Amino acid sequence: MSAATPAPRRREVTGRGVRLAVWEQGAEDRPTVLLVHGYPDTHRVWDDVAAALAADHHVVRYDVRGAGASGRPARRRDYRLELLADDLFAVADAVSPGRPVHLVAHDWGSIQSWEAVTRPDARRRIASYTSLSGPCLDHVGHWIRRRMANPTPRHIGQLLNQLGHSWYIGAFHLPVVAPAAWRHGLAGRWDTVLRVAEGVTPRPEHPQPTLADDAVHGISLYRANMLPRLLRPRHRPTDVPVQLVGLRRDHYVGAALAEDLGRWVPDLRQHTLDAGHWSALLEKGPVVARLVGEFVAEREGRPLPAGPPAGQDGRRGPFAGKLAVVTGAGGGIGRATALAFAEQGADLALCDLDLAAAERTAELAGLLGATAHAWRVDVSDGPAVDAFAAEVAARQGVPDIVVNNAGIGHSGTFLETTEKEWQRVLDVNLWGVIHGCRAFGALMTERGRGGHIVNLASAAAYLPSKVLAAYATSKAAVLMLSDCLRAEMAGHGIGVSAICPGVVRTGITATTTFSGLDAAQQAARQKRVSKMYARRNYPPEKVADQILRAVAGRRAVVPVTFEARAARVLSRLAPGVLRAAARLDIGR
Template structure:
């Protein structure tokens, strides 16, 4: 897409401005930090330009923009005036949506908290750059009330902010940039941020711009921290907290609601620079969502539609109960089942509790079908926050009775169905970078052996181990994995369970007998759903449900030999 360049003058300083996308679309104004240029936004801008008018500029002293003559030219008021000048030039008729990172975010807070800013700025998304006034009040509050937690926070952030002190030392910081750090900057990003993309700054001008940018710190930190102002805003703000930021601690935003009544908090599993250089499409998605919400008049708190939850095998039983339980919390629910009318009925029940429920026919044993389902969900609803791999079938029979075809059917649904769901949706969650939760329905049979449940117990034991392995792999991405192991639950799985080595009449008789036994047990699927919802809230990795499931797990730990003896009993 063509990038158009123009020059905007502000306070006697020429600012290099870069535009792409349709000017008739909502304008998103991207403001870079230190020691970057507009190029650090390349990935974000390219993504947003598909449906927005995207504007970037090199801040004063950086890139192709001019530099002020002295330190006063770097004060926050001058920087805020630059943003206003660019906004007025590129979007004179409509307010702009500001997105800023690092020092770009610090200076944008100055503009956003100006009286009447909401007339010029429609929304603000801030990454890794707090308001200096807010931080000064945050610090003073903790020094006045020095609890152990407050003291720990002050100490941690003090260590993270070591470079600010260094930048105030005469001669040292400029010399470091000129004589080594500029050349080593790509390696620094690679080693500290694990960034493999371009560093986001033209190498020939990096040392010059970095030395100039030191004046940002010297012109603003001490004056503002000594005399902080009361800086509130009516602009809707989206604060994106970067979980692996080495410079801005997550707790620095505590109490921000005092200054920002229309605040939305989001988190991203990324570092200070990797958020832009390696997760540009994810950042663009957050911006796009925030802009759309503000346009719709939704300006405060978490996304009002709640989390997005996907439940497989939701046409009845535990799956239906789970979908309804999440819907009752206000979560959006997308369900699937091999029986489409049953799935649609579940969606109707969910829609009575919260809007946005949808139903699809999916055969979870078909990997391509699950992949297509995941892509459809992402395109129409977004990446899910919770996925419940519930779909499963019952089968009874000893090992020698169970045919290869029966083994294949049980493993295809009970194990491969979970594998397909974990892989398709897990990849989406990792790519989004905001964490999530995967719930896999195993069974007490996973650790309670029975000679008449060879195929079924094997499939569920595999699901339990898969969950343990996947939990370890996804932990760094803040994606939790829970294995839920119910015992005897009154669902229609008994009416569809197949039995090896018997004719049709005997099969029907066994199904009826099992259904009566499970009905007498009387444990409803709604109680399993409650445990699933609780596990997502608490992050529990393993949840045995029902007394017999808990007892079997306990017995397996204290006397596995007794458990193996019990496996010889006939349970079918």
């Protein structure tokens, strides 16, 4: 890696009847990364990303037709997607004639890049494609058709939500209005718009001096392409490997637009960045560069940038490229959750007091294609959890998902439960969650790419029972902790879910302790309760499925099993009923 960022070198390339201004940085014998900007930007929007990539890559940027220092066609039809794609290939051929380029694009740059990567021979010239905040218009057209053909409440909600995001497209089709807005006020206040709406710190080089002209000419992008492609979508698959970087605070491109992308892109990797439409490049450029660098290195078979990430094997699934930490992974809900994540593409960092059991889970996950490592960790030991988090980060990277699952069962009334028993239950069930949230939450916020924390509570969190004093208290505390943490982590793009299972068939009943009983009585009670849970026959795999759904949908509180959902409703509508039922000696 060089000591200083290479200065850009300017050249010109002739596209389809237009002159294109091109800038290059870095050594030409390195992998070529071609950056394509959107509307109403120029190549300067990539400054931070290009600077971070240039030490290890040949970085190329250009002003697209109608923007910056490139030519400005006078006719609307000269802004059609097929011409923009031809420009892209002309630049790629000029700067990297004998080697395919790694394409990275944002906004309208991404829309026109989709046009290029979905051409039949694209794989010959494009080695990989990283897309930010710009879908393929043909894919969107099919996305709309499928939802109109099956107008479920969810589909209607998605359509209305995206319509709200896309209000400006209609304005851009009105004569006079949009050009006048840019010429008479909006261009001069664009830095204020970005600061207020996106949190972008003003800088001298952005917005560019040519913004008003760029914005007015760029309106033709919308008028020449939007309606034809949305109303008459073409079949546009691609075999180019694609990395889709979703932006959690994007005001223009909704996350639902990516739901059907897998049917068009067999080799798809997805990440979510806690950023807005423009702040992703102008405030978090190094983070974007890191994602691009990892993807390029993987495709080139080169060493990864320092600090290897999770998910380097090209596995597929909704959690492909993600790293999930699961505590208490040696069995029950922990093992089922770990294997469910592995089956959906995630890699794993697992821990349990029983190292052999955790290693067995890792072995099973490996059979599903996951990279999984196991540690022996006592989650009630704060320094041990801190050390575990540090080792995971060093070995596998900062996790995207953390499941604080480890827990123990205990039954006893308040007066029966000894101080030692209280301490044991709270140390594992509450402090274990606190330690996990603190150790991994700090790493996730520092990384700045969002994520999700899952805390295993219980229906006992809102279902009082006089014979579960310590256990119910610990789980109620986990539920409230999750609510408080969710509010704090929202600003970092990190979701928090509290999972509240009811009666689930796991091994926890075989190790549950009971106050006031000798060893023989303990064993008899454990056997009886285990039989009761077995008769209920609700498997941990169903809980795991709800955990994955909670992460995907960023759900706050998830009651699992019928009794958990019913108790949740009663706790809100008729809490007196639950207080009366709490007096029963259930389980005795």
